[in-house]
Amino acid sequence: MSEQIHSEERAPPSLIRRLPQSRVALVGIGLVLFWVILALFAPWLGLQPPNAQDYAAIAEPKPSAAHLLGTDPLGRDMLSRLIWGARTVLTVAPLAVLAAYLVGCTLGLLAGYYGGLLDTVISRLSDVILSFPVIVLYVILIANIGPSMLNIIVAVVLASAPGIGRIVRGLVLELKSQDFVAAALLRRETPLYIMVVELLPNCRGPLITDFCLRLGYTTITIGILGFLGLGLPPPDPDWGGMVQQATAMITVWPHMALLPSAALCSLVLGFNLLADGLRELSLRE
């Protein structure tokens, strides 16, 4: 007689599907979605142009009927600049992290799967990069190659890929001794196939969490670069740059610095809570 399969035993749904089970993750998603929706629909919200100056408002930049959240020192509408700023952050951060993942996963797979000299070279180079304080690394890089969206992405890739590579390498070292890898070798699969199809999908649990955390870090980084004047070139709105322009007036008109800071905080918090929720869910299995 053959063994019966338990029809009532359903597969536990994937991590993403189970997200609603974690309250922490839901709060995180809520915060992130809030900014994503605002950023997506920015052109149709009836906002004032983010770079348009209202000279009348410069003398009295506090919130009013014309400017719900007031204006910045140059008389530009804060609400509009915050939402258009979200657009920048939410484009640059995911693109940069995705690019970092592309590089990091490749390096980690190669180092973990082949080992030996290749592993030594990749790992030691990663150590060199990781030994720099991140902010110093960013400042040196951007100061040299100049501030632009592409260069920020390049800088994030350079600073984050070694960390991602290290995670992937560790996971691959553990996975490659599993019998299913030997079974793949006994089917004459190529190394590329084994790395991408057999090994990488099994790294996704820890990587999803790390991806969310890294989105948060990168958001902070973009903010800091903006604050240091190394962010996106003016006049386009950028949360870090907005804080920097407002620092001189912080005692007189605190809202100019506090509002973009709060925006930055809420987005980073959203990413971090989402990462916490995902971690909690993956541990609950």
Add this chain to the structure above:
Amino acid sequence: MTAPLLAIKDLRVEYRGAGGVVPAITDVSLAIMPGESFGLVGESGCGKSTLAMAVMGHLGLAGRIARGEIVLEGQNLVRASEAELRRVRGRRVAMVYQEPGAALNPTMTVGRQLMEVPITHQDASAVEARLLAARMLADVHMPDPDLVLGRYPHQLSGGQKQRVVIAMALLANPALLLLDEPTTGLDVTVEATVLDLVNELRGKYGTTLLYISHNLGVIAKVCDRVAVMYAGELVEEAPVGELFASPRHPYTRGLLACVPRIGQDKRTAAFVPIPGQVAPPSAHPAGCVFAPRCGQFRAGICDGTPIALHSAAEGHRVRCERWRELPPFERASAATAAVAARGGSPLLAVEHLCKSYEMASPIVSLFRHPLSVVANDDLSFTARRGNILALVGESGSGKSTFARILAGLQSATSGSLRLGEAELAKLPVNRRTAALVAAIQMVFQHPESTLNPSHSVGWPIARAIKKFAAARDRRAVDARVSALLEMVRLPSAIRFRKPRQLSGGQKQRIAIARAFAGNPELLLADEPVSALDVSVQAAIINLLLQIQLEQGTTMVFISHDLALVRHIADHVVVMYLGKVMEAGPVDAIFAPPYHPYTEALLSAVPVPDPRVQQKRIRLEGEAPSPINLPKGCRFAGRCPRKLGEICEREAPPLSDAGAGHIIACHIPLEELRRVESVFATSESAAARP
């Protein structure tokens, strides 16, 4: 009549989980008399370990005793406070866990951990405690007890650690000792010495034992009375002799029909596996929990209300409504499987195959003589077409290294390995031709790691079919996947499931289907059933035998389980530390003349029949590390029949005992022939004048 030392009444234990309350034990009542050795058998998930934890009061935050009582020496532990429980634990009850490495603190010396017991429980001074600890280590036959006291756990071998844990448990002189699978994971020769020790200490200290194991053979060796558990219920309880001679419950009978028996093989009796698998607690039927798998099921009798324990004889209780009507138990199953004829033309020829690992990098070896680990040394044997060749040996014998070389996952250092005409010894899998790779396929040991958790289970089978070009277009591949799944008795729809939805036995079936996707000439099975429960093990072995016969496949079967090898193999190679000790047809290996190592192995096999008398040969210590081994016989250091210096100095000659039976030993063949068989049943012993 004396009062029982431990009485458990109507016990029900539940665990709270994310999915609600899950009962682990639904109904257990038992009484253990002082001085008795009580065995608890069952497959994984039946609640054995939960029972031990409930007695220790260690159910954790999620566990709860929902009903019933546990009375130890008149005190009900269920209602005891945490402070009272702490007084009981260690002083009156002690426990030996399965994993000795996890029971010892790696940062403390063995001495300090042992001394803690008398200091905490008997208010002993440090000096007294040290004396007690040293004396106890001597009692568990630890060589150099005073030296061992100063060692850390990582400096001890697995068997020694288990001795330390047993010593620690006995130091408090407990009335009741719980042993939870204490020898699982130890080599069979080490297991035998630990079991001897348990029996000896029991006589010496008069400790009552509750011995938990999945291994019927071990239970038969150390217990007076046995209880069988199934799905959280106690289904049968009887004195050990009676349980093995006339089991009443269909589950107990099923278990006994699943285990290989020395003296029988695939030609004389086939395993009769229990159909199906243990249902999860949510799916337990209203009546008898075993009903869905029971061949004796009768509607109207077995379903409906829960079944009560019936008294079948003095001290023999059984939870079956139909126990009176069941036919008497037949020890030897009538069913025999068709098997291939022995002795075809040679398919695989191994000649002087060696594999060693250099331990140091090339730079270090400039300054120092490099250490080399010899995993395979001068292996020579052949496997014949359509036959099953078994490689047997304890851990470290080099069985798996040989398998990896044969599969091409590693390369040999020297020697030759031929499959038909092709030379494979130094040909890694990526340099073999597609036909050669398809010709040698493997079934791995661990069901948990044999399938990629990210892909559906049908995917590797389909992929293998495409890779080996057995079929190209999608419909043909699908048809072939279905055919292969049918071959391993799985429904075709299972292919869409993920590995985590399958049981261990089902995963191994998938692995077998995958291995047969390319119609291999040679199947390498590396301990394919050692991680499975006995009832599932029997089904997988039957399946392998059947497919092997149908497809005419040659099989290299690697195992540490001699009873299983006896059942399945046509030819056997016994290995020790990378060398062949003895090789020959299976009947010749299991009968005199024996190699001294084979003889010791056979005498250590736990036989699930208390009537079988085994010769008592015990090996000292454990297999030495395979680094820079001496020139002579590998086994010389532990050999009970060592001749003298010659064994350590010279490699033993190969003597041919006829019919391809080779023994590598300095003892002359005539002397080896004079040895009696290791096994004797008490009946045949009594029949002899």
